[in-house]
Amino acid sequence: MKKNILLLSAIAISGLSIAQVGVNTPNPKSTFDITAKNPTGTARTAEGLLVPRVDRQRAQSMTGVETSTLIYINNVTTGTQSGAAAQIDSPGYYYFDGTFWTKMVTDPTLFADTSIYENNGTISSNRVVAQADKTLAFTSTATTGTSHFSVDGKTFSIDALNNRVGIGTIAPPSVLSVVNPTAGNTIDAFSAGINNCGTPCGQGTARNINLFNANGTNSQFASLDFIPAITADGISGASIKGIDRDRNNGYAGLQFYTRNASGYAPRMTMKSSGNIGIGTQTPTNLFHIESATSGAVKIVDGTQGENKVLTSDANGVATWQAIPIQNSPNIYNTNGTVIGNRIVTQGANTLAFTGTSANLFSVDGATFSVDAANNRIGVGTTTPTATVDIVGTTFGIKNSAGSGSWDNLWFNVNSYVPSINASGAENGLQFNVGTNATGTYGDGQTLKTVATMKANGSVGIGTTTPANSAILELSSTNQGFLPPRLTTAQRDALSPKPAGLMIYNVSTNCMDFWNSASWVSMCGSITPPQGNITAINCISVGNNGTLTNGISASGVTSIIPYSGGNGGTHVGQSVNSTGVTGLTATLTAGSFSNGTGSLTYVITGTPSGTGTANFAINIGGQSCILSRTVVAAAGSISSLNCAGASTTGALSAGTAVSGVVSTIAYTGGNGGSYTGQTILSTGVAGLTATLSAGNFANGNGTIIYTISGTPTGAGPANFTINIGGSTCTLSIPVEVTAYVCKGQQGIYIDPNNPQKYYRCILVNNKMETYKFTCPSGSLFDDTSKLCIIQ
Numbered sequence: 001m002k003k004n005i006l007l008l009s010a011i012a013i014s015g016l017s018i019a020q021v022g023v024n025t026p027n028p029k030s031t032f033d034i035t036a037k038n039p040t041g042t043a044r045t046a047e048g049l050l051v052p053r054v055d056r057q058r059a060q061s062m063t064g065v066e067t068s069t070l071i072y073i074n075n076v077t078t079g080t081q082s083g084a085a086a087q088i089d090s091p092g093y094y095y096f097d098g099t100f101w102t103k104m105v106t107d108p109t110l111f112a113d114t115s116i117y118e119n120n121g122t123i124s125s126n127r128v129v130a131q132a133d134k135t136l137a138f139t140s141t142a143t144t145g146t147s148h149f150s151v152d153g154k155t156f157s158i159d160a161l162n163n164r165v166g167i168g169t170i171a172p173p174s175v176l177s178v179v180n181p182t183a184g185n186t187i188d189a190f191s192a193g194i195n196n197c198g199t200p201c202g203q204g205t206a207r208n209i210n211l212f213n214a215n216g217t218n219s220q221f222a223s224l225d226f227i228p229a230i231t232a233d234g235i236s237g238a239s240i241k242g243i244d245r246d247r248n249n250g251y252a253g254l255q256f257y258t259r260n261a262s263g264y265a266p267r268m269t270m271k272s273s274g275n276i277g278i279g280t281q282t283p284t285n286l287f288h289i290e291s292a293t294s295g296a297v298k299i300v301d302g303t304q305g306e307n308k309v310l311t312s313d314a315n316g317v318a319t320w321q322a323i324p325i326q327n328s329p330n331i332y333n334t335n336g337t338v339i340g341n342r343i344v345t346q347g348a349n350t351l352a353f354t355g356t357s358a359n360l361f362s363v364d365g366a367t368f369s370v371d372a373a374n375n376r377i378g379v380g381t382t383t384p385t386a387t388v389d390i391v392g393t394t395f396g397i398k399n400s401a402g403s404g405s406w407d408n409l410w411f412n413v414n415s416y417v418p419s420i421n422a423s424g425a426e427n428g429l430q431f432n433v434g435t436n437a438t439g440t441y442g443d444g445q446t447l448k449t450v451a452t453m454k455a456n457g458s459v460g461i462g463t464t465t466p467a468n469s470a471i472l473e474l475s476s477t478n479q480g481f482l483p484p485r486l487t488t489a490q491r492d493a494l495s496p497k498p499a500g501l502m503i504y505n506v507s508t509n510c511m512d513f514w515n516s517a518s519w520v521s522m523c524g525s526i527t528p529p530q531g532n533i534t535a536i537n538c539i540s541v542g543n544n545g546t547l548t549n550g551i552s553a554s555g556v557t558s559i560i561p562y563s564g565g566n567g568g569t570h571v572g573q574s575v576n577s578t579g580v581t582g583l584t585a586t587l588t589a590g591s592f593s594n595g596t597g598s599l600t601y602v603i604t605g606t607p608s609g610t611g612t613a614n615f616a617i618n619i620g621g622q623s624c625i626l627s628r629t630v631v632a633a634a635g636s637i638s639s640l641n642c643a644g645a646s647t648t649g650a651l652s653a654g655t656a657v658s659g660v661v662s663t664i665a666y667t668g669g670n671g672g673s674y675t676g677q678t679i680l681s682t683g684v685a686g687l688t689a690t691l692s693a694g695n696f697a698n699g700n701g702t703i704i705y706t707i708s709g710t711p712t713g714a715g716p717a718n719f720t721i722n723i724g725g726s727t728c729t730l731s732i733p734v735e736v737t738a739y740v741c742k743g744q745q746g747i748y749i750d751p752n753n754p755q756k757y758y759r760c761i762l763v764n765n766k767m768e769t770y771k772f773t774c775p776s777g778s779l780f781d782d783t784s785k786l787c788i789i790q
Contacts, residue, residue, distance in 0.1 A: 051093070059094070059101050060085035069096040090770060121789045122777045146171040154181045173232040211242065221245045221252075236264065244272040255281070358383070366391075399424070428454035430464065483511070491519065506591060509567070531592040531620050534564025536599075538617060538624035547603070547630040549610045550671070553583065556603040558626055560617065565592035570619055575601075577613040580630045582606050585615040592620060603628065635696045635724050638668025642721060642728035651707070651734040653714040654751030657687065660707040662730055664721065669696035674723055679705075684717040684734045686710050696724060707732065713752055741767045749782040756780065 022028030025035040036047045053072045057079030065084075073091055081089060084100055093104040129136065140148040140160035147170035148160040157166040166172030168179035178190045192208040211222035222242035227234040237259050244253035256268040269277040277283030279290035289296055299310065303320040311321040323333075330336075344351065353361050353370075359382045360372035369378040378384030380391035396410030407424030422429045432447035439445035452460045460466030462475035474481055486494075488507040499516035510523035538560055545556030572589035585601040599619070607613060607630040615626040642664055649660030673695045681687035689705040703723070711717060714736040721728050737751055741760035750756035750771075757780040759770040774780050774787035781788045 055079065056081075056085050056088045059088060065096045067096055067098045070094075071101070073101075119789055154179075177232060216247055219243065219245045220255075235259070241266075243269070246272065425455055428452045428464075507569070509569070509591070529566060529568035531568030531570040532564075532566045533562040533592055533620035533622050536560060536562045536617065536620070536622040536624050538626045541626065542598075543628065545603075547583070547607050547613065547628055549580075549607050549630055549632050551633060552606045553603050556628075558585065558601045558603065558628065559598050560601065560624075560626065561596065561598045562592070562620070562622070563596045565594055565597050565620070567594040568592055573619060575615045575617060575626075577605075577615055577628075580607050580609050580611050580613040582608040583613050583615075583628075585617075585626060587619070601626065632695060633670060633672040635672030635674040636668075636670050637666040637696055637724035637726050639666060640721060640723070640726040640728045641665045641667075642730045645730055647707075647732055649707075651687070651711055651717065651732055653684075653711050653734055653737045655737055656710045657708050660732075662689070662705045662707065662732065663702050664705070664728075664730065665700070665702050666696070666724070666726065667700050669699055669701050669724070671698040672696055672724075677723065679719045679721065681709075681711075681717040681719055683731075684711050684713050684715050686712040687717050687719075689719040689721075689730065691723070705730070741769045747785045749780050754779045757782075 020028040020030065021032045023032075023034040024037050025033055034049060038045065038047065051070050051072050053074045055075035055078045056073055059071060059073060060079040060083055062084070070093065072093055073088055076088060076090060079085055079088075081087075084096075087100050087102055088094060090103075094101040095104060096102070138149055142148050142161050145161065146159040146164075147157045147166075149158040150156060150170060154166070154168050154170050157170045157172065158164070159166065159172055162172075164172040164175055164177065166177045166179070168181040169177055180187065194208055211224065213221040220241050220243055224240045225236040226238040228237035229235070236257070239257040241255045241257065242252050243255045244251060246252070251272040253272040254270040255266045256270075257264060258267050266281055267278065269281045269283060271277070271283060275283035275286055275288060277288045277290075279296070280288055299320075301319070305320060305322070308320040308322055310318050312318045355361075355372045358371050358373045359369055361370040362368060362382060366378070366380055366382050369382040369384065370376075371378065371384050374384075376384040376387055376389060378389045378391070381389055393413050394410055395413075396408055398408030400407075409420075409422050412419045412421055429452070430449050431451040431453075432449050434445050434447040436445040436447075449464050450461065452464045452466060454460075454466060454468075456468055458466040458468055458470055458473070460473045460475070462479075463473055466473040483502060483504045485504045485506050488505055491503055491505060491512060494501070494503075497514045499514060501514040503512055504510075505512045505521070508521060508523065509529070510521045512519045512521050514520075540561060542559035543557075544559075545553070547553055547556060569591045570587075570589060572587045574587075575585045577583035577585070583603055583605040585603050587599055587601050601615070601617075610630050610632045613628045613630055615628075617624050617626050645662050645664045647660065647662040649658070651657060651660060674693065676693040677691050679689045681689070687707060687709040689707055691703060691705050694703075705719070705721075711734040714734050716731045717734050719730040719732075721730055741748075741758070745760050745762055745767075748758050748760065750758060755774045755778070757772055757774070759772065761768050761770065778787040778789045780786075
């Protein structure tokens with residue numbers, strides 16, 4: 001107590017003498033100067049300034065407090081956060097600002113530089129830069145990139161490296177590039193409007209857009225280009241260019257270019273003189289057209305018509321008019337009657353009739369007609385339907401008009417028995433065939449006589465001189481006669497069966513003939529050979545159709561190749577499946593081929609399960625195993641119960657998941673298969689639900705999803721399940737992870753909220769946790785330990 005009195009006395013005396021107080025110093029340098037008694041060394045005595053320590057209720061109850069009063073709040077569980085204590089929310093230093101106790105902020109993260117030169121930021125209200133007579137310039141020394149200054153992304157961008165400005169693009173390809181950045185946008189990309197009433201207002205001539213070339217040496221001084229490509233660096237598809245440049249007089253013309261398959265060239269030229277040329281760059285008249293093909297000009301105004309001419313009236317207005325009929329009649333302007341025989345002597349000249357109508361040219365009505373529209377000729381018809389269409393009962397070709405006219409060939413077309421007739425054919429009528437790729441009508445071609453028909457009715461194939469006593473003679477040294485081949489059942493179904501009817505029976509491998517009462521085999525008592533093969537291949541099988549578990553097979557066949565066939569018969573067979581049962585492979589009775597061939601087995605029945613159905617094939621002295629895969633039907637269920645799902649394990653915000661699975665029940669399973677799936681969470685992100693591929697049960701069952709990942713926050717994590725034709729939402733709660741200081745002082749981000757962070761401080765050998773919140777619009781960066789404006 002004595003020491004305190006002496007200290008107060010010293011302070012009072014010091015204050016009276018020099019108005020400055022010093023503690024542990026005889027020379028105070030300010031109103032109140034406290035100097036450490038032991039500023040250096042290893043002394044253990046505590047030193048410092050200990051301000052009054054009160055709880056929140058005490059601070060809230062104080063009255064008459066002077067502004068700038070400093071206290072330390074050591075307990076906030078008392079009192080309320082209201083009145084003068086409205087800002088007291090945690091222990092710490094507070095000063096009185098005249099109204100509230102205000103916390104002294106000591107966190108360095110709240111004093112980060114947020115100027116435009118060091119950080120991004122968000123303008124909290126409208127701003128105006130008043131420049132007055134001052135300039136505001138942005139300079140750049142960038143050596144890469146294209147967008148060095150921008151407003152609202154693509155809305156306005158400057159490429160300082162290439163001295164370009166972009167509107168609607170951050171990579172302008174030209175000095176000024178205007179692009180409508182939104183696909184399907186109907187807003188105009190560029191407008192150049194003025195407000196000028198011209199002469200009535202005493203204003204000059206208004207010009208919206210000016211195109212000029214600062215270099216006076218180029219006669220083609222301006223260009224407006226249209227680019228078919230989707231970028232500005234594409235080639236020009238069409239252009240309007242300025243030509244005939246006369247800088248002294250201000251004269252100029254225009255030239256219109258287009259690009260097509262023949263190249264990029266001027267199509268229309270408008271000279272400074274006013275002459276317009278199409279197809280020429282040097283028009284000599286006011287309107288000058290040149291074309292390498294006819295029909296260069298087409299005028300359609302409703303008065304056009306065939307054989308009309310363009311006629312001007314007194315005012316120069318032209319319309320299409322019919323050609324006036326001349327007084328002298330001729331075939332071009334009027335019909336007429338020939339009053340005598342006429343001969344057109346052509347000499348070396350040609351006479352051609354051209355046109356496009358159906359009955360372009362005719363003689364005596366339907367006697368002869370030319371269809372120019374379809375390139376057809378009609379004889380006896382004005383509407384031919386073939387290249388040459390002859391309508392009548394007889395069409396003939398004869399050797400001559402006089403002697404020898406009996407040597408002729410004609411077609412007789414009557415209602416019931418049309419015929420091909422030949423007269424004067426003493427040596428018969430021949431049918432010749434060739435495989436020539438050159439020549440026409442036998443000229444320079446090689447033909448072979450395949451058949452000859454003589455006047456006595458004898459027909460020869462392979463011979464031009466069939467025996468007169470034979471109605472048909474076949475002659476060959478390398479070919480045989482192949483009669484109709486029928487099975488016994490097909491043979492017996494023939495009707496009627498005249499005596500002598502002959503066929504080859506493939507069921508018995510014998511020639512049979514009908515003797516007017518029964519079929520007679522020409523094999524006698526010879527028994528067809530027993531069919532044999534030397535090898536059968538169940539590996540290289542041609543499989544058709546699909547076998548599905550529980551579904552009746554339809555259109556399913558297997559074609560098995562064999563070799564060494566002897567042409568003999570087999571009785572067929574039916575083979576039941578093993579492995580997957582319920583199926584039968586059936587082969588119809590028949591004959592083996594001589595040499596290689598194949599056997600077609602038809603598979604029927606309903607598979608009893610999935611897997612492999614095996615058929616033990618044994619035929620013709622050979623055997624093998626035919627295997628067919630039976631697939632599962634596509635899996636389906638009637639309902640899926642996510643609300644009743646059972647989840648083992650728990651999810652915590654910011655903590656990696658381990659051992660968490662959810663089991664979901666379903667009804668109405670068909671036993672079919674389903675593929676695996678991976679589903680990302682919504683609500684709380686960062687999680688994945690994984691299901692392995694498998695099969696549904698028949699009826700009721702469950703499917704199990706494994707949960708993995710790290711939840712980004714707390715709340716419900718939702719997974720949209722869609723499988724087997726049913727959907728539902730699996731919802732799993734994610735618990736909040738309370739942050740606990742783990743024994744080391746420092747600043748740490750809140751794992752549940754990136755806008756918040758914690759400060760861990762060791763106080764009296766106890767780790768204290770202090771919670772802070774970044775200002776609005778900023779997030780805590782755990783690397784720099786600063787609140788960064790977003």
